[in-house]
Amino acid sequence: MSSIRKVASLAGVSVATVSRALSSPEKVSSKSLEKVQVAIEQLHYRPNMLARNFRSARAYSILVLIPDISNPFFSEVVRSIEDHAQRRGYGVLLGDTQDSKTKEQEYITMVETRLADGVIQLRPDSPLPTSERDHISCVNACGSEDTPEPVIRIDNVAAAKTLVDYLISLGHRRIGVITGLAKNPHTKDRFAGYLQSLEEAGIEFDGSLVAEGDFTMWSGVNSADHFCRMEQRPTALFCMNDEMALGAMQTLKSYNIDVPKEMSVTGFDDIKNAKYYNPSLTTIAQPAEEIGTVAVDTLLRIIEGETLSETQIVLPFEFIVRNSTRPIKRFV
Amino acid sequence: MSSIRKVASLAGVSVATVSRALSSPEKVSSKSLEKVQVAIEQLHYRPNMLARNFRSARAYSILVLIPDISNPFFSEVVRSIEDHAQRRGYGVLLGDTQDSKTKEQEYITMVETRLADGVIQLRPDSPLPTSERDHISCVNACGSEDTPEPVIRIDNVAAAKTLVDYLISLGHRRIGVITGLAKNPHTKDRFAGYLQSLEEAGIEFDGSLVAEGDFTMWSGVNSADHFCRMEQRPTALFCMNDEMALGAMQTLKSYNIDVPKEMSVTGFDDIKNAKYYNPSLTTIAQPAEEIGTVAVDTLLRIIEGETLSETQIVLPFEFIVRNSTRPIKRFV
């Protein structure tokens, strides 16, 4: 294996010169630079980044904790994180946690032991025990208002309210909702938006119109069943993410309930394929790309030791009307 | 920052003893072990893995190259890889390449510079220039017969043939096919299976029944259009992955063509949600989980310097009949 010392001796310069030639060439005379280049070429030298990282006490990598990488929304955010981290000179270590706090803890040891410089958490909750908060650089992407770490997110309450407001504006008054797990902060926020909207419109809340899902397509399939069996079905369904909305639409189809003619359905996230389904999904678009880049930038600032002036970064969402929603069918 | 020397001095033993207490405790007397434990506890010591990795000239991480992480099949494989690598003491560095060879090259420098010990490539083609083949540990998961690296895969030709055989057994003779990109080895293999099946059944190949997609849902939506506009439509559609099959079904729906009554549709991969769609997809299940674990095991064997006796590991696929296929409607 060719080391920097071999390069130095072949080039007839010191190791310091070689090191500088690589990391700050402006400090090296063009003559030396030339010699070093040639030697590197000849030896096929590649610097050992393990040594560099060790010396500089930086792993140049960030750990991304994802509840479930096969969730399409998360995978879009991860893609953006990875892309941007790469650009900034950092690698991305993947940590699929299956929503388990225990697994999160295991991954956290990677940053305790210096294998990663910081963490981006995608579950809307802190991965760190309070004792660790000060030592470990962490940001929460797609988190909620209550996460103790700096968070990059949208206003989930407002977004949910926007959707439900729209459904109400179409004349719907019995609006079913398929939630995520009750304890999930996103569920709480989006549910709050739902309630706000109903209240403003003077519609009484009806507990039978709530079904708990878990953000998977299967849970959408399943929860929709509840609504289909009802005597008096809702005329619209607010699903707390796109996957569940798609699942729900499959169930409606099996009951021969036409979307949007007989029931409107809305999603949340605007996953990549939401527009290709038939009917295409009315939904809230989260800026997945931007969430990823901002999360990386923010984390790196923390890693650099900067103290942030603002720890809640709220990005704008977009309300996208497609074909899964329609004014209520009037009984003439 | 507490180092191993601090621990040693607090515990009243040498650094070697501390090091051994951590990595091979059986070599240390229980008395020393005890003292070391206490000292570690007191100092909140965490070994610096950058130092360990540097010294042992191992990054204990593997690089996974993925053409597109938001492809559900890939994300399942990656999940399995990550999970298993973790179990074996390795981290996973993510490399989303957007199908670009240039980006692949960039990532490969991570293993040249020792940031990763090896590569798992998910694009069915080599990421390495021939000059690098010998230096870099690499396996190809979901590759094809022609990849120069050891490959973990299914028999794509046979799998495709199984599907088309089945369609033919249902009476279909005009079977459209939505392919992946023409240059993709999977496309070639699955197309070969399609042709074999037709030939065996004595059905003449009809070039107008082929539409080229690119494995995205959108391309399925798009390609299906071609078939819907035909004078004499095919009665079945063989799509080279599930995403395109789902896309195609959306288009068929917009043409009011019922699946499976008027047209049968098959996918490939058996992505997680394939069973929840309505109709649920008849498809080939690739053993994503096993592909991941075997890929990791194989790569680690290569990294350990073992020479493999068999470089083509062909795993069994499963043929799954669901509701998107049905015997052809006879003209009575």
Place this chain on the structure above:
DNA sequence: CCCCGTAATGTAACCGGTTACATTAGGTTT
């Protein structure tokens, strides 16, 4: 031609583990 300031280069310590090798402790055999 000398002096001096800046640019370029070199020397060697350092990062925090691991581990080869030397040394010591402790127990058993004769």
Place this chain on the structure above:
DNA sequence: AAACCTAATGTAACCGGTTACATTACGGGG
């Protein structure tokens, strides 16, 4: 009690970069 063996421990070199600091080279002004 001496001789001997094994287990446990300690010492210090080593991995391959980076960088503080010392030294040298070079060019312009006097």
